[in-house]
Amino acid sequence: MRLYHTLGIEKSLFRGNTWLGNDLDGKNNTLLHTFCCAGFCRWLQWRPMTITSPVGPGPFRAVLAAALVFLLFSCSSETLRPRVDEAYLLGTVVRITVYTDEAEALLEPVFARVADIEARMSTSERDYDRTELLDVNRAPAGTATPVSVDTFEVLKEALRYSELSDGAFEVTIWPLVRLWDIGSGHESVPSEGDIARAVSLVDYRKLSLNDDGSVTLPEEGMGVDVGAIAKGYAADEGARILREGGVKHAILDFGGNILVIGSKPDGTPWRVGVQRPDARRNEYIGIVYTSDRTVVTSGPYERFFVEDGVRYHHILDPATGYPSRNGLEQVTVVGDRSIDADALSTTGYVMGLPAGFTLIEELDGVEAVFVTEDHRVYVTSGLKGPDGRSRFELVDEEFRLMGPPEG
Numbered sequence: 419m420r421l422y423h424t425l426g427i428e429k430s431l432f433r434g435n436t437w438l439g440n441d442l443d444g445k446n447n448t449l450l451h452t453f454c455c456a457g458f459c460r461w462l463q464w465r466p467m468t469i470t471s472p473v474g475p476g477p478f479r480a481v482l483a484a485a486l487v488f489l490l491f492s493c494s495s496e497t498l499r500p501r502v503d504e505a506y507l508l509g510t511v512v513r514i515t516v517y518t519d520e521a522e523a524l525l526e527p528v529f530a531r532v533a534d535i536e537a538r539m540s541t542s543e544r545d546y547d548r549t550e551l552l553d554v555n556r557a558p559a560g561t562a563t564p565v566s567v568d569t570f571e572v573l574k575e576a577l578r579y580s581e582l583s584d585g586a587f588e589v590t591i592w593p594l595v596r597l598w599d600i601g602s603g604h605e606s607v608p609s610e611g612d613i614a615r616a617v618s619l620v621d622y623r624k625l626s627l628n629d630d631g632s633v634t635l636p637e638e639g640m641g642v643d644v645g646a647i648a649k650g651y652a653a654d655e656g657a658r659i660l661r662e663g664g665v666k667h668a669i670l671d672f673g674g675n676i677l678v679i680g681s682k683p684d685g686t687p688w689r690v691g692v693q694r695p696d697a698r699r700n701e702y703i704g705i706v707y708t709s710d711r712t713v714v715t716s717g718p719y720e721r722f723f724v725e726d727g728v729r730y731h732h733i734l735d736p737a738t739g740y741p742s743r744n745g746l747e748q749v750t751v752v753g754d755r756s757i758d759a760d761a762l763s764t765t766g767y768v769m770g771l772p773a774g775f776t777l778i779e780e781l782d783g784v785e786a787v788f789v790t791e792d793h794r795v796y797v798t799s800g801l802k803g804p805d806g807r808s809r810f811e812l813v814d815e816e817f818r819l820m821g822p823p824e825g
């Protein structure tokens with residue numbers, strides 16, 4: 419196994435971790451490696467590294483769980499051997515498993531493409547002096563800022579989901595993201611006044627995506643953020659490159675965004691384990707059986723801090739300016755495009771039950787699993803039947819499968 423890392427590694431603290439993930443038949447053990455990065459690093463150039471020192475759970479458990487939101491179950495094949503590479507990108511571990519003899523030549527351009535997307539669309543001022551979106555956010559009010567086709571496309575989709583959800587998904591959430599700065603390591607709850615000021619600067623209806631491919635924000639302090647959607651776009655782009663290279667079977671794991679290409683090499687669907695929301699390592703509440711689709715989860719355990727016993731996480735309610743709190747513990751969305759599933763998992767999480775559930779039920783080609791803090795599980799109709807393209811199976815007896823949510 420190889421791990422790609424950067425020349426900027428001295429800026430980061432890496433922890434290797436190794437554990438065994440059983441496939442569901444209990445026949446094969448697939449060695450899963452992941453690592454986490456405390457602090458933030460910029461990925462400039464890759465070279466191979468082998469993980470040699472496993473670290474136990476303890477304080478790293480939450481971070482490790484965040485790094486591997488899904489436990490993937492794959493099968494080994496007599497003929498095609500899996501090749502796994504991973505890198506720390508987009509603030510998470512990007513881990514790609516391909517079943518092909520030409521993995522080396524195919525994976526390099528995938529990681530390069532993801533790094534390029536990060537360098538264009540990151541809004542992290544700790545990690546980047548400049549990106550296209552930082553340029554947009556820093557431009558004087560009313561100025562048109564040109565962006566690349568990639569960035570414009572992601573902003574267009576983010577605006578579409580903002581409109582669709584009436585602002586529960588908010589492409590102009592940046593003033594709040596910047597204020598809370600969750601994940602920085604020195605977070606504290608902002609003052610009510612600061613939160614109110616930031617809320618007043620958040621309004622997707624004021625964002626202009628101009629015909630010439632530029633972007634305009636009309637007020638000083640406004641800004642865009644694509645943290646809730648661009649990981650999906652990057653996964654779609656990685657899959658496109660692999661498919662164009664002839665890959666028939668692969669798993670792209672972007673830390674909470676899973677995309678599978680084809681079926682398992684033996685022709686059966688992939689089994690994607692949906693992790694327990696309380697992030698107990700190597701435990702999952704259910705399994706999504708699927709082929710050629712994406713499975714994306716949003717939950718409060720990805721990035722958070724605790725102050726006075728209260729957990730403050732990174733998915734913000736644009737209406738209140740505070741982390742979204744509505745009784746949900748996580749939302750998993752299954753769909754064809756990862757950009758849609760990424761946007762909708764965040765949207766569903768903020769909208770809550772029943773509104774988020776109803777929205778996803780009404781949309782074509784997407785399905786969802788909503789999990790509440792009190793262990794109720796709501797599954798949209800397309801994931802229930804044996805005839806569907808994907809199916810969800812609840813396996814944890816501490817959770818209860820419910821009918822459609824009331825309201």
Ligand code: FAD
Nearest residue numbers: 508509539540542545587588645646648649716720734764
């Ligand atoms: P999701 O639910 O998919 O998204 C949550 C994120 O979306 C929040 O972190 C916030 O950014 C934003 N958000 C919060 N509330 C809302 C809302 N109501 N509507 C819309 N958006 C909302 N991390 C780093 O540490 N350094 C980097 O340089 C860096 N660059 C990145 C570049 C890109 C292109 C992307 C996609 C991510 C990057 N990240 C980086 C990670 C990023 O900061 C988020 O932590 C990550 O995208 C969250 O994804 P998620 O799946 O956990 O949660």
Ligand code: MG
Nearest residue numbers: 646760761764
């Ligand atoms: Mg998302």
